[in-house]
Amino acid sequence: MKKITIVGLGNMGLNFINSVNKDFKKNISDIEINSLLLIPKELDKDFIINNIQKNHQIFVVAGLGGSSSNALIELVDILKTIDINPNVIVLKPFAFEGKEKVELANSVIEKLNDSLNNLKIFDNNDIESLGDKNLPMKEMFTLMDKNIFEFIIKKASM
Numbered sequence: 019m020k021k022i023t024i025v026g027l028g029n030m031g032l033n034f035i036n037s038v039n040k041d042f043k044k045n046i047s048d049i050e051i052n053s054l055l056l057i058p059k060e061l062d063k064d065f066i067i068n069n070i071q072k073n074h075q076i077f078v079v080a081g082l083g084g085s086s087s088n089a090l091i092e093l094v095d096i097l098k099t100i101d102i103n104p105n106v107i108v109l110k111p112f113a114f115e116g117k118e119k120v121e122l123a124n125s126v127i128e129k130l131n132d133s134l135n136n137l138k139i140f141d142n143n144d145i146e147s148l149g150d151k152n153l154p155m156k157e158m159f160t161l162m163d164k165n166i167f168e169f170i171i172k173k174a175s176m
Contacts, residue, residue, distance in 0.1 A: 021050040022174045023074040027090055028058050030081025030109055037163040049174055058089035063096050070097065076104040077170050083111035083119030087126045094133065105136040105173060107166055112142045138173075140166060 026035040035053045043051050054069055070076060078093060080086045097104050108127065111119045130137050140162065148161040
């Protein structure tokens with residue numbers, strides 16, 4: 019059985035892990051799924067090292083544009099010190115969240131592109147293309163989470 023750990027970073031990571039545990043995980047029987055939540059302002063290298071299983075495929079999920087942005091770069095660096103090349107999945111902010119958040123997100127993506135070969139970018143601006151535009155926003159976010167989860171399962175199954 020394949021084993022993965024999904025590391026949720028920040029609020030988006032928390033919401034994603036909650037969706038995985040509540041809605042998505044129960045339908046998967048051939049992959050062991052573990053999760054770990056990290057708070058951007060409290061990244062602790064020893065905690066991370068002690069809670070990441072080296073024999074698992076690691077997926078880091080984070081929203082960009084806020085405090086998770088720089089913490090994500092730090093987390094990737096910590097994982098690389100223990101010889102883990104994580105699969106990083108990021109969610110870009112909506113354009114209406116402001117130029118500063120979008121620029122921060124783009125800057126982090128550029129830095130991650132330079133140091134990772136496993137980066138997948140999802141964009142909040144594409145959320146309406148996932149389903150009926152009349153769905154409540156909460157359901158749209160659940161669809162985005164489902165899309166990300168399906169990507170993780172597909173990648174883990176390769």
